Amino acid sequence: MxxxxxxxxxxxxxxxxxxxxxxxxxxxxxxxxxxxxxxxxxxxxxxxxxxxxxxxxxxxxxxxxxxxxxxxxxxxxxxxxxxxxxxxxxxxxxxxxxxxxxxxxxxxxxxxxxxxxxxxxxxxxxxxxxxxxxxxxxxxxxxxxxxxxxxxxxxxxxAQGPISSTRIRRALQDGYPERATAMLGRPWELRGEVVHGDKLGRVLGWPTANMWLGRHLEPARGVYAVTVALPDGTEAKGVANLGRRPTLGGDPETRLETYIFDWSGDLYGQEIGVRLVHFLRPDAKFAGLEELKSAIAADEAAARAALG
Missing domain, CATH: 3.40.50.620 (HUPs)
Structure with a gap:
């Protein structure tokens, strides 16, 4: 409704x-x-x-x-x-x-x-x-x-006491989205418009849908296994990086970059919801693009395994 x-x-x-x-x-x-x-x-x-x-x-x-x-x-x-x-x-x-x-x-x-x-x-x-x-x-x-x-x-x-928005925020900031899910009754979702990035993900082989956090809480920075609510009402699986891209010199603002598995299409200017399911690893700085590519491949495999 x-x-x-x-x-x-x-x-x-x-x-x-x-x-x-x-x-x-x-x-x-x-x-x-x-x-x-x-x-x-x-x-x-x-x-x-x-x-x-x-x-x-x-x-x-x-x-x-x-x-x-x-x-x-x-x-x-x-x-x-x-x-x-x-x-x-x-x-x-x-x-x-x-x-x-x-x-x-x-x-x-x-x-x-x-x-x-x-x-x-x-x-x-x-x-x-x-x-x-x-x-x-x-x-x-x-x-x-x-x-x-x-x-x-x-x-x-x-078991930990009264469920509250404060406890849910803390769980997300500490990197425990499963705890947030249990208190919410559903996975926590970051909803926003897909914006243009620098297209590096596409060059590396993992094109991502990019979003700014805006007025949303910033959860723990790092890599997550996620599900994605697409504009057509369907849900897909993916892996997302939430952070400031230290390997690429660092961003002034935190962004969420989501690679959607087995999906292709144009999402620019459309609204999606990225639901945090599992925290895989903290944000990290890599020596160069080859090391970054290896890490992304490992993240994708870990996310696919975590999501079943």
Whole structure:
């Protein structure tokens, strides 16, 4: 399902009001976020299911100079929420006005009057309003007074504790995409437009689809076995290098270069999704192009073996 995406709470079309509503930043749309969504639906299965999130992520608003940290940008986040059953995604613009809005005003103006929510679901650690002045207990108190139901959802836990976006980011930065997959319920995907590189991969015999990371988190630099979501909806296997190409003098910005197995075609200007499956080795500097070619051949063989 492709959800309707609304970027405001005023003048919402009547058909998109009156939803049962899951609340949260939902970066990554991991198993904990999906539990909040399921609780919203279970409480009012007859109502349209919606998710409310913020764009940009509040941390991007308050700390714009931080390195990029996002697991999912809005299109991918909305797609994941839609796949989990959300018919509507309210992506409210997080700006100075919203940051200054007290929790009670947010509840009254946005959730009750603007969106007409019939039920609210959030995690136990949900915080909202000016200086995060409101929490899950605030939601429950205000909703009860307004005759709106609430579901306060405990965290989904694994052997290491509560699943969180922070833990998923750390797993990716430490080079453990399998741990991220377990917490997300699907492989983590870098989605972006294929851009022109210097065509060296083609010269070496491994033509690659190149992408910049943009506002995505930068995972551990190195070589990965990956699967690739192609523009036509099919999935292919491949091997990807994420780094700054130290052998070639180094790049100022990290790029993702993906060699797609047994595939040929033109992807320039099109969007693909590269899903990290296994980390094969760290980024390395080689003495020259022949040594680099040997390493790429070994990486391809290792990735094919890892992907089965």
């Amino acid at each position: 492709t959800p309707a995406i609304l970027t405001g709470w005023q003048d919402v079309p009547e058909a998109l009001r009156g939803c049962t509503l899951a609340l949260g930043n939902m970066d990554g749309v991991h198993r904990g976020h999906l539990a909040v969504l399921r609780a919203a639906h279970a409480a009012r299965p007859g109502a349209k299911l919606a998710a409310l999130t913020f764009e940009p992520h509040p941390r991007e608003h308050f700390r714009p100079d931080d390195p990029p940290f996002r697991l999912t940008l809005l299109p991918a986040k909305a797609a994941a929420l839609g796949a989990a059953g959300a018919a509507v995604v309210y992506a409210l613009p997080f700006d100075a006005a919203l940051a200054a809005m007290p929790a009670e005003v947010f509840f009254e103006q946005v959730l009750r009057e603007g969106l007409g929510a019939v039920h609210l679901s959030c995690g136990q650690d949900f915080a909202f309003g000016h200086r995060r002045g409101g929490d899950a207990a605030t939601i429950a108190r205000l909703a009860e007074a307004a005759g709106i139901g609430t579901s306060i959802v405990p965290p989904v836990v694994d």
